[in-house]
Amino acid sequence: MAVVLSAIARTKFNSYKADIARVNQVENVRDSFAVQPVPEQKIIAAYQQAADFLKLINMFPVDNAKGQKIGMQVGTTVAGTTDTRQTPRKPTPVGSLDLLDEYDCTQTNYDVSYYWSLLNAWKHHPNFKAMLQAMVIKAVALDKLCIGFNGLYRAPTSDRVANPLLQDVKKGWLQKIRDVAPEQHYEGIDDGTGEKVVKIGAGNEFKTIDGLVEYGIEEYIAEQHRDSGLIAICGRGVLSDKYLPLLNTVQDPTEQLAARTIYANKQLGTLQAMHVPKFPAKTILITTPDNLSIYTQSGTLVRSISEQPEWDRAVDFQSVNEDFVVEDYTKTLLIENIEVQV
Known part of the structure; x- marks a missing residue:
């Protein structure tokens, strides 16, 4: 039996979508749009607050899809002496210098759906919009941890049934250690x-x-x-x-x-x-x-929210280019x- 989205739930859900459209300066959220820089930063900060361990690691924005790691790890001793009468002083580079382990931000999809039955059940909550946003943020944050600790490789199309710990979404920190160091x-x-x-x-x-x-x-x-x-x-x-x-x-x-x-x-x-x-x-x-980081390529957080009445739900497509990085092996x-x- 088909479920109908109630008038109250629809009003609140439409308001939720209108808020997202306004802060991202788009007419509607049905068409794919790149999240604006300020809301993008707020979303990334919200991910960190939603999972305790994410608060402790780095979440760096980067301009390019690929490049050298940016963590401020010293990586070596720097003190020394030089007889400048014989040879010039040689400054020791600090930070990540491993050119064989550059970061590579590739697309990860964090797509979710909201069934009408869920929205109807929440329709009388005064903080409807905050609850909906918090649920999505929490799910994405926990999935980032899951990939970071269990990701083995990036498959063209991932299979959540065969890989329930998201092993095929992206290489995580542990696999980077196995492969690179x-x-x-x-x-x-x-x-x-x-x-x-x-x-x-x-x-x-x-x-x-x-x-x-x-x-x-x-x-x-x-x-x-x-x-x-x-x-x-x-x-x-x-x-x-x-x-x-x-x-x-x-x-x-x-x-x-x-x-x-x-x-x-x-x-x-x-x-x-x-x-x-x-x-x-x-x-x-x-x-x-x-020493653990998640790099996110700026401007690649893309979103689209639309209704799928044939499934009695709305869908919220979200994707971002990111990579899981070990700064100093x-x-x-x-x-x-x-x-x-x-």
């Missing part, structure tokens, strides 16, 4: 079955996850970055492997309080541990959040295939 990727040794694994526990090289993390810092992170606010971003299972034995024990009230305090200040080795939505299980990424270590053995 394999020396910053530790996935363990062959366990005899052809699969690599990092075994943790008695009788293994690493007795604890803490030991693994400290080893990783000392052996893989460039010396100038070891005291620069590194954190351990981890997936499902890593923290529970460490803290479950502490919490899953009958204790007196004092011990319970101590255990909860320890868990509240979660650490892996000497680093703050951070669990982020959509991050792969049994995986740790050691870096600083500001020497400031990263990706550890995968972690297996804690009891």
Whole structure:
């Protein structure tokens, strides 16, 4: 049975579209339009506010689709001496200098639909327009995290059923490390079955996850970055492997309080541990959040909102040219295939 968009919902939805048309200086939103610079900046800022981890990383606007990375990472030591009687001083370049890893902003679609039944259900909410906008912003923000941590490649046409973690939308940060800086990727040794694994526990090289993390810092992170606010971003299972034995024990009230305090200040080795939505299980990424970026090509946020009565809905087509960038690979270590053995 067809659903009819109620008069109240239509009035509010039309007002929502009129607001978008006005701030973007277009007659209507049915025809595709490039979002104006000021609203574009506000939308990007809203993405960051909608997901806690996005607040910590960089979201840089860039003019060109391709180019050199712009992160202000030092990347090397710069101090030195020069006998200028013999040779001229040689300034050390700072920032990203890896010409083999230029950014490449390609189109990502963030298309959504609003069924009449949803708009009808919200019609009496005084903040109808804000709710609709917040829902879309939240969905896009979480998808950016999902791509950043799970994206493997860019398919001509992505398949959400086959790749529910958006693996085929775009290369994310972890895949960039695997491809560009394999020396910053530790996935363990062959366990005899052809699969690599990092075994943790008695009788293994690493007795604890803490030991693994400290080893990783000392052996893989460039010396100038070891005291620069590194954190351990981890997936499902890593923290529970460490803290479950502490919490899953009958204790007196004092011990319970101590255990909860320890868990509240979660650490892996000497680093703050951070669990982020959509991050792969049994995986740790050691870096600083500001070493991760999303570059958005200015002027490429394109939008179009139209009705599809044959589907009892409206559609909001949104696309943007973007890329997920690791600024300095020497400031990263990706550890995968972690297996804690009891």
